Amino acid sequence: MRDTSRLLAEAASYDRVVPAHAPWSGLLRTGQTLRIVDLEGQQAVDALFYNASNTTERYSAQDTILALGTPYLATGARLLSNEGNPLVTITADTCGFHDTSAGACSCESNTVRFGHHTKYMHACRENFILELGRYGMGKRDIVANVNFFMNVPVLPDGELAVVDGLSQPGGFVDLTADMDTLCVFSNCPQVNNPCNGFRPTPIRVLIWDA
Numbered sequence: 001m002r003d004t005s006r007l008l009a010e011a012a013s014y015d016r017v018v019p020a021h022a023p024w025s026g027l028l029r030t031g032q033t034l035r036i037v038d039l040e041g042q043q044a045v046d047a048l049f050y051n052a053s054n055t056t057e058r059y060s061a062q063d064t065i066l067a068l069g070t071p072y073l074a075t076g077a078r079l080l081s082n083e084g085n086p087l088v089t090i091t092a093d094t095c096g097f098h099d100t101s102a103g104a105c106s107c108e109s110n111t112v113r114f115g116h117h118t119k120y121m122h123a124c125r126e127n128f129i130l131e132l133g134r135y136g137m138g139k140r141d142i143v144a145n146v147n148f149f150m151n152v153p154v155l156p157d158g159e160l161a162v163v164d165g166l167s168q169p170g171g172f173v174d175l176t177a178d179m180d181t182l183c184v185f186s187n188c189p190q191v192n193n194p195c196n197g198f199r200p201t202p203i204r205v206l207i208w209d210a
């Protein structure tokens with residue numbers, strides 16, 4: 001596997017800070033590497049992936065977990081599509097623990113979990129809808145997603161816990177594309193549980209050419 005951990009920011013072909021609460025999307029061509037930097041630590045980044053030339057082929061958490069034999073994503077994990085093809089592979093990672101079971105926050109789930117007074121709050125699902133609209137997609141194209149830097153241990157009784165993030169300031173995860181992949185991210189705006197340390201912060205996205 002290609003070791004991307006020594007890539008220099010100066011050599012990146014793309015380098016952008018994504019503000020707290022905001023969505024981001026972009027095309028990652030085969031062999032390119034995308035880095036998400038958790039600038040201030042403990043910031044969850046919700047992510048969806050699509051085959052750029054046929055978006056009906058998209059990330060499948062179920063197939064990815066089945067192939068990995070573990071519910072957590074770390075270096076070496078291949079993120080598989082609903083057709084069993086790798087979209088991207090995690091080629092470097094300082095966190096070692098990424099969730100793909102807990103889904104994305106939404107206004108609806110916020111009201112159920114935290115009370116009706118939270119319904120006005122911005123959520124990852126809204127970010128996904130906004131960003132997918134740029135590619136002719138919508139609600140029906142939101143599938144079970146990846147939550148980078150989000151600490152969601154599966155408890156012995158099978159329940160999921162959302163607990164304090166392990167990701168340190170400046171921590172990063174590298175994704176190298178196995179096919180031309182449309183990446184859609186939500187820099188999670190959640191403030192009602194510890195997934196962002198109760199304080200959403202900016203992230204940085206860099207891309208290096210193959």
Ligand SMILES: [Zn+2]
Nearest residue numbers: 105124188190
């Ligand atoms: Zn969220």
